Structures are given as C-alpha cells and as structure tokens.
Amino acid sequence: MNNQLFYGDNLDVLRRHIKDETVDLCYIDPPFNSKRNYNQIYNNIGKEDRAQAQAFIDTWTWDDLANYGLAEIKENYHGKFTQQTIDLICGLDKVLGKGSLFAYLVNMTLRIVEIHRVLKPTGSFYLHCDPTASHYLKLVLDTIFCSQGGDFRNEIIWSYKKWAVAEKTFSKNHDIVLFYNKNANKILFNVLLQERAPSTLKRFGKKKIVSGHDETGKRIPSQTTNEDSTGVKMSDVWDIPIIAPSSKERLGYPTQKPKALLERIIKASSNEGDVILDAFCGCGTTVEVAQLLDRKWIGIDITYQSIGVIIKRLEDSFGKEVLENITLNGIPKDIESAQALALKKDDRTRKEFEKWAVLTYTNNRAIINDKKGADKGIDGIAFFDSGKDNPEKIIIQVKSGKVKSGDIRDLLGTITINEATLGIFITLNEPTKDMIKTAKEAGIYQSQFMSNPVDKISIVTVREIIEEQKRLDIRLVLEVLKSAEKQKEIKSDQIKINFAD
Template sequence: MTNRLHYADNLDALRAHVADESVDLVYLDPPFNSNANYNILFKSPAGLAADSQIEAFEDSWHWNNAAEDAFEQVMRSGHPRAFDLLRAMRSFLGENDMMAYLSMMAIRLIELHRVLKPTGSLYLHCDPTASHYLKLLLDGVFDKANFRNEIIWCYRKWSVAQGQFVRNHDVILFYSRKEGSQIFHTLYGEPSPGTMKRWGGKRQRAVFENGVRKAASTEDAARSPLADWWDISILNPNSKERLGYPTQKPLALLERIIAASSNPGDLVLDPFCGCGTAIHAAEKLGRRWIGIDITHLAISLIERRMKDAFPGVQFTVEGTPKDLASALDLAERDKYQFQWWAVAMIDGVPLDGKKKGADGGIDGVIYFKPDGKRSEKALISVKGGHHVGVQMIRDLHSAMEREKAPIGVFVTAALPTGPMLREAAAVGRFTDEWGRGWPRLQIITLAELFRGVRPAIPFADPLVALRRARREETSRQDAFF
C-alpha cells in the first residue's frame, strides 16, 4: 500500500478510504476543547517577530446540528455500550461545547476501532481537560478489558498558576483492539544510579535497527522496563526540530510509541495529523503510514516536511485539487482552504487567516532576495469567484505601495479582463541588481497553475517562514528509550 495523506474530514476519509482491520497502530492527538485558537506563526526572514499568523484550526466545539447528527450516528452504530455512556454524559453535561466534542469524538473512535487489526493498538493523546471523559468513551468502544495504560507524558516549561499546581503533563490512553493479542515490544528506560555505578559512570546504549531494539549484553543484565510515566522534553522555541506549528510534539515521543506497538512494515494511522510528527516517526522507523487532516495548511506543511527529511520518499496526497474543476469546487465549498491551497501552490506562506479586514485583501507572501542578500516580499491576492474586475488589480497595487512590496501576484479562477491586463502592465517592471526586468504585478489563472506556470520572481525562498525539516538517516537508529 502507498503511503497517503488525506485532506478531508477524518470521519469521511476513514469511511471511504480505510478498510476494516487494515491498520496496525493508531495515534491521535485531537483538539482538547480548550477553547483556544491555535495559530501558526510565520516569521520574516530576520526571524525577529511574527509578521502574520493564520488559524491552523479552531480548538472549540459547539452543540449544533453537526453535534446532534454525530450523537445520532453513535446511536445507530451498533455499539450500544458506547451509546449508553454517551447518553449518560449528555444527561450529566447537557448540550454544551464539551458534549459536542465528546459526540464528535465518539463516532470517530468507533471508526478507528473498525479499522484496527486484532493485533492493533490505539494511543489517544489528550490533556486533563477531557481525558476522564475520553477514557469512558474508550472503555465503551474498545471494552475496559482492553485498556492497557494511562501514560503520563511529563515535561518542564515555564508556567504560572494561581490557586493550583502548575500543569506540566499530558495524558496518553493506550488501548488494544483485542485483549492479549496486541503487538508490544518492551522498551527500556534510563539505567538506575546503581547500574551506572557498576558501569563506571559510562552509559551503555541500546542499538535500534528499523525500530527494533537489539540490546547490548551489559544492558540486558540490568533490564529496566519502561514505566508508564515518560519524561520527554517539549520542543523549546529554538529547537532544531521545531517547524513553527503550535502543537508540534517531539519526535522522541512518537518514536517511542511506534517502536513499542508496531513492527517494521506495519501501517500507522494518524487521523489528526497536524504537522505530521507521527508520520515522520513512522517513515523514520520503516513503517507505512496514513495521515488525515482537515486543513490544507497542515497537509502542505507535511508534504514539505517529508520531502525535506526523506528525499525520494513516496506518497500520494488525496483530496487536494488536482485539476481546474476540483479547485473551483474547493473555492465554492471553503474559500479560506482554497486561498491557503493556492498560496501553497506558488510557494507562498499564508497571511492573516480569517481576520476580516486585517489583510487589506492580501492572502499570502513570497519572500525573495533580488540581490541574493536583501529580503523583499511579493504580495499574493487570491480570488476564487467567477467575476473579477480592474478594481481588484488596483487594490493589489495599492497594497504593494503601502507595504513597499516590489512585486504582486494576482491568482484568479476567472479569466482576467482586458482592462485588468492593461492595469497590471501599467504598474511597470521591477529591475534587479543585474538589470533584469520582472513584471511588478503578475496575473496567473488557475488553469495556468495546473499547466505549471509560476510567478516570475528572482531568488524566491518558499521555506523562509517555516523551518526546513532536517534530513533523516533511516537505516539505523541508536536510541535509548
């Protein structure tokens, strides 16, 4: 099976594209109903401050028709114990945001149970906001006999708390599909002080090949199976691993889960894949993978991440526009996702998300270096409607003057009119350090994008705002879990 990324609602993708009992390991890190808006911060080439931010996803749920429909789907799912629990929760909580979150999660957990092999496992990553409710749902869907561990991921960060202890941990709920049948490799923790003393203070390392532990004999003599609390550092702002995604988890955390509960060649599924850490870890450890996310922003980020970290990696991307008709369909269904897709197509970075009026009609930026050193920016404006006019070109030109941007790119679904082309040509040309001329205001249609046409910009740097993932060596991993 080919590795796959799906831009879709994970419930739809699971039902349409993932077969019964086909997955060996599920890891999911869903939003926690913390009622916070998570943002990706895009920094200028200088890296000193955030020039713009865009909503990656809105971490809030509301009781509405979609939540009511999810509740009814659980009722009809053939999982009466799960529905009994959900109905009791509704009686206790009422029809509020938390209940909406739990209803949406319940029907997805039922689908994840369906796709797991009898030897498979599920790890649900959450925080104390909803972990107790989610554990009850997992008991209802998977059966309480299949509960394996409540893993506590401990970390240290600078926090201030009033009237309570500082919260510095997440919860990871580990369930098997069938009691006693799950794949599980015992992992080993740090040597004890006594063991270190016997080794003369020199730590012996376990060797891992393709995610399988091959221990040295000295370590075998001091076996210390890993406990259910894991002290793994979060990613600090200056970490080389950090890409700029707000909820990015450390690779070490996902490598541990994948090494423990799968074998090389097994299939790993992450239905809320975000910036793709589980996908990255699966590829690194020689597993196959499926990632699903509802934002095109996340999917385009993972595409870049995987190509940077694993040159030559093979995977397909499903659900993103592949032709003019599908691009127009996306524009009709969700104009913001369409804008983010179009900006990514020309190697730009998004600007200002859904903040109405904040962007002055600008949807993205491409940074470039006309002399190979000094950074400038090209502004991107995306229009997915059927009607465009000369005033849109004038608006983009005004924004270029206001932002002192040498170049502007107008991406349009509709064909530009004659007056639009003349207005763009009248903006003139930008001359670089070598005397080369570049059109200052360029118009590109969607049809041209699919034919491979891209903006004419000197020394464009598509990844200046998102850090490049480091290239990985997959033939061997020396690790101490």
C-alpha cells in the first residue's frame, strides 16, 4: 500500500477510510493543555488565565459537535460503545458539566473507539498526554480496551528538563504516555535494551549479570556469564531531551516531539512493513520516523498548515521521490473541492482555504499569518533575496468571495504599511478587468537574482493553481515552512515580521 496522508477531521477519516483491523500501531499526541490548573478545569469556573488556556479552549469547546458526540455515546451509535464507556461518560457529565474538559473527553472517546476498531488483534496504542487529564483518559481507555479483552501495559513517563521557574509548585518536567494493547494474549512487543550504568560496566565489563532462586526458593548469588550484553530491559521512565531551540530537528511547531521518543515506541511495538497510524500527526514526527524505519504509515491532521509542514519535511529528509509513494487525501484537486473548502461553516476551519492556497502556491515555503481576528490584509508572507542587507518581503492575500479593483488598492496599501516589495492576490473567483488593470499599473520589479522581471502585484486564480499547477517562481529565503512564532527567534536585525497590529 502507498503511505497515506489525510487532510480532514480524524473522526470522519477513521470512519470512512480506515478499515477494521488494518493498523499495527497507533500513536496519538492530541492537543492538551498543561498550563491550566487542575482545580480550575475540574470546576469549570472559568477564571483561569484565558491567554494561557486559549489553544485548549479553541480546540475543545462545548458546542454542537460536542453535543452530537455525547448523544452518539449515550445512544450507542451503531453499537460502537461498551456499556462501561457509556456509564463512564454519563457519570462524567454529572461531575464535570459541559465545559472544555468534558468536550475534550467526549471527543477523545469517539476517536479512541475508532482507533480500537482499526487496530489488529496484535496491535498497540500509545496515547500521549499530561497530568492535567491523564487520569480521566485512563478511565476512558480502560472502558474501551480492557472491557474487550485488551490490557493496560504501561504508564510511560517521558522525563525531560525545562528551565522554566514554577511558583509554589515543583517544576513540571514530564509527560505521560499510556500504553495499551488490543488483545492481552496476542501483543506484538519487541524488548528494547537500555545501557547499563557506567559503574556496573566498570565492575563487570560487558558480561551479563545473572541472579535468581533455585527450585527450593533459596537465592542464588549474583554471577556473570560469558554472554556479551551491555543493556538491561528498558524501564517505563524515559529520559529523552526536548528539542533544543538550536537543533536542526526543530521546525518551530509548538508541540513538536523528538524523533527519539517516536523511534522507541515504533521499534518496541512494530516490525518492518507494519502499518503505523498517527491520527493527530501535527508536524509529522511519527510519519518521518516510520518512513525512516521502513514502516508503512497513515497520517491525519485537520489543519492544512500541518499537511504542508509534513510534505516539506518528508521531501527535505528523503528527497522529492518520497512523495511518489504517498497518497494525499482530502486536499482540493478541482474547483468544486476548493469551493467546498472555502465555504466551510466551522469557524475553526474557515481559514483552512486560505492556508491551503498560500502554501500550495508557494510550495509550502511561505509563513501563515495565524493571528486571531482580523488579519489586516495578510494571509501569508514570504521572503526573497534581492542582494540587499535584509531579505525582501512578499505579502500574500487570499479571497474566496466577490472581488473588485478596490481589493488590489487595499493590497497596495498593506504592502506600503508593512514595507514589503511584492504582493500576491489569490482569488477563487475570476478577477475583473479593472482589477487586472489596477495591478498592472503598480509596475514591475526585478533584482539581480531574477532572470525576468515580475509584476509588483500578481493576481493568481485558484483555477490556475489547480488546473495549470501555477506556482510562485521566485527563489525564497525560507525554504522550510516555519510558523510566525518560530520566526520571532530570528534576530530582529536580520528579518523583521510586522503583521500590522
């Protein structure tokens, strides 16, 4: 099978596209919030620091989708839910009330049930979480896995060092990974070894230490054998550093996990050729490691920015030919599907059309403007080398509705305010003659690195992007997609990004 990358809601993808018992290993790292106080979540009192909690609240809110999900569980939609799961969710409804935490648990329950369905009998499931909600999630997992012949295997502690100062608490320096298997009698598990302590190696060399009891129960004194072994069975506490800001591995994705963490999970619970699923694949660490270890993989994410990161990441790591063996699903391939994406009603996915247009046209090299609320006329930004001390800036704007010549004049104003050099106007609808005339009146630009001059204002249609495969033909400074947050780490005297507050 081809490796598969899905753009869309993972619940819908799991239900419509992933068949029963086809996955050997699933790892997920869903959005969770480690900054909110436990009591504040539990009581849903709404007095927590909203700025810190915003990402969690934006992802998991009590809305129509949460109501539908709760109804599915209580009514046992298509017989998917065990009685234990139904009883647990009904009980948590009374305890937690309909707030962001309960919305998170309802949505996670729906997805974990589908993950359990697609796992092979020998399959394993790793859920990455933090202490904020891990105790609730373990209850959910117990009702889904253990009630159907599966088993809880480990609570893995991922221990790392962060130098943040915590007031009136111990520093929070670990995450939790809950490890379950679908069938307690058929688990696939490869024993991993960790290095012995230096003091042990110094005393015994590379000889394996053996101890135990005889048939009478009497302890046998420790002794060594001639077997060459420098490792002991790996424990459930994993000391793996977080990705340093200066690391080449770092992409600027806020929840990026180190490859070493996923390598350990994939090696322990799968073999070469097995199918690995990550239903919240984010920046693609799981799929990159799966590719590296000769596994097949399925990745799902609901944001096109993540899909763009993954495509570029795989291309950078394995070359463009790796894309030949990847099937992209859910990405607009014709005008009708582009229009459907542009007209999405869900506020959380409404900007996905803009992200898709910006990243597709720039071959995933632009930066998305993720600012909340009004974007001040900037949907994306890119930089190119003109031979000057600082890179030149390109402003990208996307429109899915009716367009007019005034939109081009507005873009010209945005370019001036933000000290940009070029502007790109991407439109779903065909531009008017007045728009084209206004854009041409802005003139042309050419640098020593360009073989031909370019329009200062370029109008690009979605039809051209899809049917003619039209792409930005300017060599950009930033060849790897990075978020605006990541760009702040670059010295301000090199590149200054201003989204015009």
